[in-house]
Amino acid sequence: MELNNTEAGQWQVAEKIYEGKAKQIYTTNDPDLVIIRYKDDATAYNGIKRAQIENKGILNNKISSIVYQKLEQAGVKTHFVQQLNDREQLCRRKNVIPLEFIARNIAAGSMARRLGLDEGHVLSVPIYEICYKNDRLGDPVINESHAVALGLSTFLELTEAMEMLRLINEILINLFANLGITLVDFKVEFGRLDDGSLILADELSPDTCRLWDSETLERLDKDRFRRDLGRVGEAYEEILKRLS
Ligand code: UDP
Numbered sequence: 142m143e144l145n146n147t148e149a150g151q152w153q154v155a156e157k158i159y160e161g162k163a164k165q166i167y168t169t170n171d172p173d174l175v176i177i178r179y180k181d182d183a184t185a186y187n188g189i190k191r192a193q194i195e196n197k198g199i200l201n202n203k204i205s206s207i208v209y210q211k212l213e214q215a216g217v218k219t220h221f222v223q224q225l226n227d228r229e230q231l232c233r234r235k236n237v238i239p240l241e242f243i244a245r246n247i248a249a250g251s252m253a254r255r256l257g258l259d260e261g262h263v264l265s266v267p268i269y270e271i272c273y274k275n276d277r278l279g280d281p282v283i284n285e286s287h288a289v290a291l292g293l294s295t296f297l298e299l300t301e302a303m304e305m306l307r308l309i310n311e312i313l314i315n316l317f318a319n320l321g322i323t324l325v326d327f328k329v330e331f332g333r334l335d336d337g338s339l340i341l342a343d344e345l346s347p348d349t350c351r352l353w354d355s356e357t358l359e360r361l362d363k364d365r366f367r368r369d370l371g372r373v374g375e376a377y378e379e380i381l382k383r384l385s
Contacts, residue, residue, distance in 0.1 A: 152176060152231060162188065163201070163348060168234075174222065177230045179205075183348075185367040187279055194366065199227045200377040201346035206230060207384045208313070208345040215312045217305065219341040220332055235332025237342050238294055241272040241280060242302060244310040245326040249351050250364075252326075261358070269306055271299075274330075301339055302331050309341065317352060320383040322361065325351035347377050 152169040154176060159166040162184040167176045179198035184191050202224065209221035222231040245268040248258035252268070271288060272280045288294045294302070309329060317324045327350035332342035343349070347362040354361060360368075361376040 152225075163198070164344070169231075173234050175232055175234045176225065177232050179228050179230075179344075183363070183366050183373075185363070187276060190367070192366065194373050194377075196374060197348075197377060200374070200381055201344055201348055202228050202230060204346045204377070204381050204384060205344040207381075208316070209341075211316055212309060212312060212341065212345075215308075217309060217312070217341055218338070232342075233332075233334070233340065235334055235340055235342055237330055237332045238298075238302075239274040240288055240293055240302075241274050241328050241330060242306045243270040243272065243326060243328050244268075244306055245270070246310070246314065247323065247325040247351075247353075249325050267307075267310055269303060298333075298339065305331070305339065305341065313345070313350075318355070321355045322380070322383065323353045323355045323358075325353055327351070347380050352380060 152171065152174060155168040155170060157165055157167050158175070163180055163182055165178045165180065167178065169176055179202040181193045181195060181197045182191070183194045183197060206221070206224035209219050213219055213221065220232040220235055222233060224230050245252060246264060248256070248262040248264060249260045252258070252270070253260045253262070271283055271285065273283045273287070273291065273293070274280055285296060285299045288299060289296055306329065313327065314324050327345065329341060329345065329349075330343040331339050333339060350362060351364060352361045353359065360370060361380050365371065365373045365376050
């Protein structure tokens with residue numbers, strides 16, 4: 142049995158089943174539900190750069206909870222059940238597919254470098270990418286046939302995931318545009334329930350989205366940490382303030 146440091150209320154924490162760079166996952170007394178706890182740890186460049194950003198876990202928990210509620214209201218099936226407290230969410234238990242699905246509306250980061258595009262170049266159509274989630278290999282970009290040949294998914298499942306990714310991108314572009322924020326790109330993951338259906342999983346926060354102020358183009362996301370731009374916490378707070 143693990144700790145007792147959660148205020149999860151009626152859901153009893155059973156054991157820690159996962160600890161990643163930014164989150165911990167605990168089983169509960171309900172086998173279909175887990176508690177996700179957001180930490181203040183920040184990492185970049187595959188774990189090479191590390192720091193603690195005070196209250197980042199609280200901000201990301203609140204931001205991701207709001208975004209997930211908006212997606213659920215728009216009809217996207219997700220793992221989100223409810224925000225429990227400052228750092229914890231109750232979520233459905235699922236098998237996470239070891240793929241990262243990235244949507245890009247504006248060239249930035251690794252893709253801008255790879256394709257020789259200026260950061261900020263507005264793409265004529267959104268670009269959707271798949272990466273193989275594998276720290277040892279540095280999460281390489283792959284395509285559908287790689288994912289199927291590696292036994293990670295099926296063509297049918299990937300078609301469904303890509304449709305969900307397109308819909309999520311449209312919903313989030315509008316959500317953030319109404320707050321004066323440009324959604325440059327973001328990463329999501331999908332989980333599989335026992336009946337094989339797909340749900341959106343993991344967080345949607347300034348750790349996983351590039352968010353620029355639409356007027357000033359100020360970076361309001363993890364690039365402030367990656368690139369030592371300063372005022373990281375303030376940027377995350379600004380995102381939460383606008384979403385609230
Ligand atoms: N991203 C993420 N986790 C990853 C890789 C990327 O959340 O392991 C997000 C990142 O924050 C950005 C988008 O996915 O919003 C595209 O990231 P990119 O491939 O440009 O990678 P980076 O420049 O961070 O290396």
